[in-house]
Amino acid sequence: MQRFLMAVIVAGILMILPAGLRAQQISNNSIPCQSYYSEFIISAKSDTIWSRLNTTQTLADILGLEFRAGKNKMVDVGDAASMWSERDTGKVMLSYVKRRTEMRFVFEPDSGLYVSEDTWKLYPMGATQTRVTFLRRRTLFTAQPTSEIADQLKIYNETVDRVNAAASH
Secondary structure, rough: HHHHHHHHHHHHHHHHHHHHHHHOOOOOOOOOOOEEEEEEEOOHHHHHHHHHHHHHHHHHHHHHOOOEOOOOOOOOOOOEEEEEEOEEEEEEOOOOOEEEOEEEEEEEOOOOOOOEEEEEEEEEEEOOOEEEEEEEEEEEEEOOOOHHHHHHHHHHHHHHHHHHHHHHH
């Protein structure tokens, strides 16, 4: 009986709260999303590629960013680093990890205009090769001109080239 009485009191308080303390509006809008996907083979062991991706300086180089501050290794979910490029400054954070198989990184720029998620999956192929899949999703909060989409595709392809080069050294 006391629980029922408490529930009635709480419900009554919620009904008389000023409107400013409650959600005014929920919007469910379409948000543009770009997806870029590649699958390729690198002549390197998956452990080598893994170590390049979780070393923050090398990851920054692969992504075409400059490592500013933060964790030197991206090992645990939540590990983050500040990074900079000519276009953006923001944080890269490890958002998912399945050891030696899959890593997901989120880049959130200080501008807040988009969020980018990179998913790297590694599939060992014998002793010296690894099949890699790389998916980049960019969720934008504003419309983007076609010319900027072409720039993003160029940046994505350069990232694929840089991971190949990093794994080869």
